[in-house]
Amino acid sequence: MDLLKIFAVLYLIKRYCEETGKSEIKGKTSLHKLLFLSKIEGWLEESIPYFEFRPYYYGPYSFELEDIIDIMLFYDLIVKEKTDYGYIYKLTDDGHKVVKKLEKHLNLENEYYVKVIKKAIDMTIKRYKNFSIKDIMDYVYEKYSDFAPEYYDCD
Template structure:
């Protein structure tokens, strides 16, 4: 049974030495504080303190996943493993931030780090994973506060079919298609959606 839990409580900036160097009530507030302190975005990560049975830390990596899954939950969309991979890839590109390292793979960009983080969320009971028609799907089991910046970017893509996302990614990021096993199929998608 799904519980209605407010996950986010406090945002913390962590420097390269894993020291807390700023805190605030929003992602944007922490970024502004760090900018004033002279930090570049690549020099720190943002952690989010959350509530549950006990306090846990959710990193910027988890914030992007939870925002996308919460947006899907609100729109009553169930996301496949592949669609989550493509959504996170596109959102990262648009944000200019690399939370997860992506490499070219069978269906375009793939991140083993993202797959591992999803598995951790499943093991912690935050996300439910189930199989249907030989594919894995994921659903958020609790209500999560969304990162506004991630939400704005993800909102553009979340309702689009996987075929559209693949057509778009293959057109914009051909370097991520080197090992693809579906190039010909994606060309058909590109024609269908008029994406060249």
């Protein structure tokens, strides 16, 4: 289990909620795109253990992220709720506790990685917090066209 990746997702949800004043993030697509942007525009170097993205149906996609979401749901670190427009994701009380504990624990062994990942996520959230998911998707498809759906053979 990659604790740095779990930390990154929990931290992203936490910071997104803090910055937007919301209690949730809408949809997996938002998670995928924001983590993708934090990697690409946060200038995370290749040596940083982070998510790998590939072109897919809705643009940049990480199979690792899907696994991490499943793990976090299983351990009740996040909840997934169905709404009229799709799913939302929220940190649970345990999720809030774990993100703090992981940060403290990971800082002992990987202080540099934690610092760089937090900086990349913070920068991404500040830049895109007022974008709708459609605006983020349009931006990603235009700027990173190699990841746009029309460039991927989905068969």
